[in-house]
Amino acid sequence: MSARADIIGDVRRALAGAPPAPVIERNYLAPSTASTGEVIERFIERVADYQAVVERCDANEVAKRIARAIPQEGAVVVPAGLSWQVPGAVEDTGLSARELDAVHAVVTAATAGIAETGTILLQHGEAEGRRALSLVPDLHVCVIREDQIFAGVPEVMSQLDPRRPTTWISGPSATSDIELIRVEGVHGPRTLHVIVVGT
Amino acid sequence: MDDFDVRGLVQPMRVALQVTCINDALYPDTGRNVVRLLRRLGVDVEFPAAQTCCGQPMVNTGYINEAVPVLRTFVDAFAGYDAVVTPSGSCAGSVRHQHAIVSARAGDPLLAERSADLAPRVFELSEFIVDVLGVIDVGAWFPHTVAYHPTCHSLRMLGVGDRPTKLLEAVEGLTLLPLSEAEECCGFGGTFAVKNAGTSVAIGEDKVRNVLATGADVLVAGDRSCLTHIGGLLDRQRSGVRVMHLADVLAQTRPPGGGRR
Amino acid sequence: MTGTFVGMPAFPAAARDALDNAQLRANLDHATSTIRAKRAAVVGELEQWEALRIAGAAIKDDVLLRLDDHLLTLESALQDAGAVVHWARDAAEACRIVAEVARAHEADEVVKVKSMVTQEIGLNEALAAEGIAAWETDLAELIVQLGDDLPSHILVPAIHRNRSEVREIFLREMPDAPPGLTDDPARLAEAARMHLREKFLRAKVAVSGANFAVAETGTLVVVESEGNGRMCLTLPDVLVSVVGIEKVVPSWRDLEVFLQLLPRSSTGERMNPYTSTWSGVTAGDGPQEVHVVLLDNGRTRALADEIGRQALRCIRCSACLNACPVYERVGGHAYGSVYPGPIGAILNPLLRGVGSSDQVDSLPYASTLCGACYEVCPVLIDIPSVLVNLRAQVVDAHRSGLPKAEAVAMKTARATLSSSWRLALAERFTRIGLGAARRFGASAWTRSRDLPEAPQESFRKWWRRTGGRP
Numbered sequence: 046m047s048a049r050a051d052i053i054g055d056v057r058r059a060l061a062g063a064p065p066a067p068v069i070e071r072n073y074l075a076p077s078t079a080s081t082g083e084v085i086e087r088f089i090e091r092v093a094d095y096q097a098v099v100e101r102c103d104a105n106e107v108a109k110r111i112a113r114a115i116p117q118e119g120a121v122v123v124p125a126g127l128s129w130q131v132p133g134a135v136e137d138t139g140l141s142a143r144e145l146d147a148v149h150a151v152v153t154a155a156t157a158g159i160a161e162t163g164t165i166l167l168q169h170g171e172a173e174g175r176r177a178l179s180l181v182p183d184l185h186v187c188v189i190r191e192d193q194i195f196a197g198v199p200e201v202m203s204q205l206d207p208r209r210p211t212t213w214i215s216g217p218s219a220t221s222d223i224e225l226i227r228v229e230g231v232h233g234p235r236t237l238h239v240i241v242v243g244t
Numbered sequence: 245m246d247d248f249d250v251r252g253l254v255q256p257m258r259v260a261l262q263v264t265c266i267n268d269a270l271y272p273d274t275g276r277n278v279v280r281l282l283r284r285l286g287v288d289v290e291f292p293a294a295q296t297c298c299g300q301p302m303v304n305t306g307y308i309n310e311a312v313p314v315l316r317t318f319v320d321a322f323a324g325y326d327a328v329v330t331p332s333g334s335c336a337g338s339v340r341h342q343h344a345i346v347s348a349r350a351g352d353p354l355l356a357e358r359s360a361d362l363a364p365r366v367f368e369l370s371e372f373i374v375d376v377l378g379v380i381d382v383g384a385w386f387p388h389t390v391a392y393h394p395t396c397h398s399l400r401m402l403g404v405g406d407r408p409t410k411l412l413e414a415v416e417g418l419t420l421l422p423l424s425e426a427e428e429c430c431g432f433g434g435t436f437a438v439k440n441a442g443t444s445v446a447i448g449e450d451k452v453r454n455v456l457a458t459g460a461d462v463l464v465a466g467d468r469s470c471l472t473h474i475g476g477l478l479d480r481q482r483s484g485v486r487v488m489h490l491a492d493v494l495a496q497t498r499p500p501g502g503g504r505r
Numbered sequence: 506m507t508g509t510f511v512g513m514p515a516f517p518a519a520a521r522d523a524l525d526n527a528q529l530r531a532n533l534d535h536a537t538s539t540i541r542a543k544r545a546a547v548v549g550e551l552e553q554w555e556a557l558r559i560a561g562a563a564i565k566d567d568v569l570l571r572l573d574d575h576l577l578t579l580e581s582a583l584q585d586a587g588a589v590v591h592w593a594r595d596a597a598e599a600c601r602i603v604a605e606v607a608r609a610h611e612a613d614e615v616v617k618v619k620s621m622v623t624q625e626i627g628l629n630e631a632l633a634a635e636g637i638a639a640w641e642t643d644l645a646e647l648i649v650q651l652g653d654d655l656p657s658h659i660l661v662p663a664i665h666r667n668r669s670e671v672r673e674i675f676l677r678e679m680p681d682a683p684p685g686l687t688d689d690p691a692r693l694a695e696a697a698r699m700h701l702r703e704k705f706l707r708a709k710v711a712v713s714g715a716n717f718a719v720a721e722t723g724t725l726v727v728v729e730s731e732g733n734g735r736m737c738l739t740l741p742d743v744l745v746s747v748v749g750i751e752k753v754v755p756s757w758r759d760l761e762v763f764l765q766l767l768p769r770s771s772t773g774e775r776m777n778p779y780t781s782t783w784s785g786v787t788a789g790d791g792p793q794e795v796h797v798v799l800l801d802n803g804r805t806r807a808l809a810d811e812i813g814r815q816a817l818r819c820i821r822c823s824a825c826l827n828a829c830p831v832y833e834r835v836g837g838h839a840y841g842s843v844y845p846g847p848i849g850a851i852l853n854p855l856l857r858g859v860g861s862s863d864q865v866d867s868l869p870y871a872s873t874l875c876g877a878c879y880e881v882c883p884v885l886i887d888i889p890s891v892l893v894n895l896r897a898q899v900v901d902a903h904r905s906g907l908p909k910a911e912a913v914a915m916k917t918a919r920a921t922l923s924s925s926w927r928l929a930l931a932e933r934f935t936r937i938g939l940g941a942a943r944r945f946g947a948s949a950w951t952r953s954r955d956l957p958e959a960p961q962e963s964f965r966k967w968w969r970r971t972g973g974r975p
């Protein structure tokens with residue numbers, strides 16, 4: 046017998062005489078009473094809580110803010126579909142991991158954000174870039190539009206395509222493995238810089 | 245309080261005391277104090293002599309088969325009463341949460357039915373006083389500083405909440421001092437105290453440290469089993485802190501002539 | 506390389522050693538109380554916390570009670586997404602599958618994301634035997650691996666080590682450790698970053714577990730903090746994920762429950778720094794060869810236990826460890842398993858079978874039944890009830906052999922407590938019994954605790970004498 050048949054058979058035997066599956070009540074879905082402005086403000090406050098850099102600006106200021114966020118020296122990479130000009134940046138053309146390791150900063154767009162948890166989500170399309178891009182460089186500048194920010198986790202789920210890879214980012218990489226003391230910056234970008242753009 | 249009398253209800257309520265096996269054998273004063281207290285509150289409590297134990301010591305050790313006849317005895321002794329009062333959160337918890345397991349194991353539907361019928365009428369002492377009698381001030385007098393340990397089974401299995409502390413706060417002359425990490429287990433845990441004695445003592449010593457830090461004269465709890473463990477540690481350390489059951493405190497009244505504050 | 510739990514002594518003996526280690530107790534006390542406070546703060550923020558717990562438990566019950574359907578759905582969704590699905594009945598089979606994938610790519614090393622299940626199956630040791638090095642990339646796992654040590658906590662496996670111990674381990678075992686390394690946690694983390702970067706960049710094969718596997722869409726989820734997970738899941742060409750069959754959740758939307766429950770219960774954060782989800786292979790992004798090993802290894806045995814099956818709801822948040830008074834005093838090693846603490850005390854007997862060893866049989870007794878674990882569990886596992894039920898199984902498993910003193914005592918108690926007159930008779934000996942216990946002292950009880958004075962008469966006797974009217 047195959048392992049598959051054995052395991053499925055064992056599952057069925059284990060469940061002989063078991064009660065029916067319960068009804069799942071989703072009483073946790075409390076409609077948010079916060080205004081759009083409050084949601085954006087909460088997002089900014091909670092991103093900052095993770096020791097990320099976060100700033101807010103109008104659409105016409107984005108390019109300037111990006112230019113200020115990236116280092117004067119050192120290579121910067123951007124995904125092909127990024128809608129803002131980044132001076133001196135190279136477009137990702139499938140750089141190897143080692144090549145990316147020599148890059149200092151990356152600028153990407155976001156797919157969505159969650160105010161309750163201060164999270165940005167990337168689904169790694171044209172404007173967010175593939176996963177390695179926002180991982181290997183030490184500084185990640187992420188531009189998110191206000192209308193991409195949702196109040197809580199449930200609100201954002203329906204916006205996502207489960208078949209796309211998704212990265213949920215809440216602050217810079219961190220560890221609390223030594224004496225429970227939080228240290229920002231381990232393997233992922235040590236600095237996360239979020240620019241929230243008004244719409 | 246004196247004019248409160250449940251016997252004045254349309255149907256006189258028959259109330260039984262389940263004294264618990266530990267109070268019966270080791271702490272009869274606590275049993276006597278429950279009787280004194282309830283009589284003072286107008287409850288003519290009876291002691292069904294056929295009672296033994298709730299069966300928890302066996303169930304918690306894994307001897308569920310052995311608990312079956314004990315459960316039968318329990319149900320036989322108390323089935324005829326309107327309410328059963330027990331000075332133990334642990335025993336009341338066992339009745340509500342474990343008796344169904346025991347009767348299921350016995351494969352005896354009649355026993356299951358009778359014990360399920362009885363369980364909601366079994367009350368821990370503070371529940372009975374606050375919920376059934378509707379009393380907070382029991383007219384007690386106890387001029388001492390007191391720390392209260394909530395005990396895990398009263399707190400979590402039974403959910404007695406702040407009933408015991410409300411009762412204590414209403415006692416004349418009593419000063420209730422806050423116990424830090426009060427909700428932490430004392431480390432007793434029935435046979436755990438013997439099977440894993442070292443760990444049990446290590447947990448208990450932290451409880452004792454917190455008790456001593458309050459500076460209270462007396463540590464009060466609603467379970468004699470936990471108090472035996474904590475009291476044993478306090479006595480071994482010659483700490484001078486006494487342990488008392490909630491009933492022992494609530495039963496005290498101002499002596500004739502006024503007493504000393 | 507890393508130690509093994511095989512042949513661990515039964516819990517009480519192992520706990521005694523741990524209790525004697527003052528440094529360990531100080532580390533544990535600090536760590537568990539810190540994390541308890543953080544958890545309480547972020548759980549208190551969510552009004553709908555109880556509703557989330559109820560939903561979480563219900564979703565997992567749905568998974569378990571229809572596990573066959575969900576597994577088959579998961580399998581075909583994974584295959585549709587380009588993943589290769591393997592099934593493994595036990596640890597050996599799972600390890601063999603991973604080793605074969607590595608060998609097929611001529612890899613002599615793999616990078617690993619922290620995963621409980623690969624520890625459970627002893628994957629590192631199995632790969633080492635095949636000449637394949639498995640590099641742990643989570644900081645705490647790295648500390649454990651370099652220190653030739655055993656994990657002692659689900660979330661923070663090196664919780665028993667303080668900063669100066671970590672520094673010593675790094676200086677001793679890490680050839681590329683910076684010479685002036687201090688014990689500042691930030692410097693230690695940086696040393697780990699440098700040490701592992703080269704391994705991430707060159708690795709061809711990565712091994713992970715998964716926190717969740719979405720049946721409907723074939724999506725796997727890894728929840729982490731450091732970014733080592735993202736490195737492993739993204740950079741190598743080949744990814745093998747070993748997934749316990751109970752990790753399924755039915756639909757994508759169900760993640761909205763668990764991604765709220767897990768971080769708050771686990772690290773006490775609103776959200777962990779990184780969560781990665783992926784469904785099979787994505788062209789031009791990440792590994793182009795993706796394997797998923799669906800593992801039983803005792804889970805169907807646990808599933809067959811009517812009361813115990815709820816343990817399979819566990820999302821390995823470790824809140825129960827941090828809340829447990831026993832764990833706080835003795836740490837994780839005493840449980841003799843990668844699953845320590847309250848969940849370990851039930852999961853190990855359920856997975857391995859009661860009666861399989863004295864060590865396993867000692868675990869259900871490693872609890873005071875205080876219920877603190879149940880109170881914090883995000884999926885409402887009634888650990889105390891499962892413990893009591895497993896104790897009954899332990900007793901039953903030993904009924905045929907020579908009766909232990911305890912069994913004799915319980916039989917006597919059964920007879921005594923079944924009738925009030927026998928109890929009354931027995932109570933005459935209370936004084937004698939307590940006196941004897943006190944005189945012969947040094948018993949488990951009296952080593953550190955006094956015994957109460959025996960009363961002049963039992964309550965029962967007093968009532969008979971006075972009718973309850975003094």
Ligand code: SF4
Nearest residue numbers: 819820822823825882
């Ligand atoms: S049993 Fe519950 S509290 Fe413990 S690790 Fe599992 S999910 Fe968390």
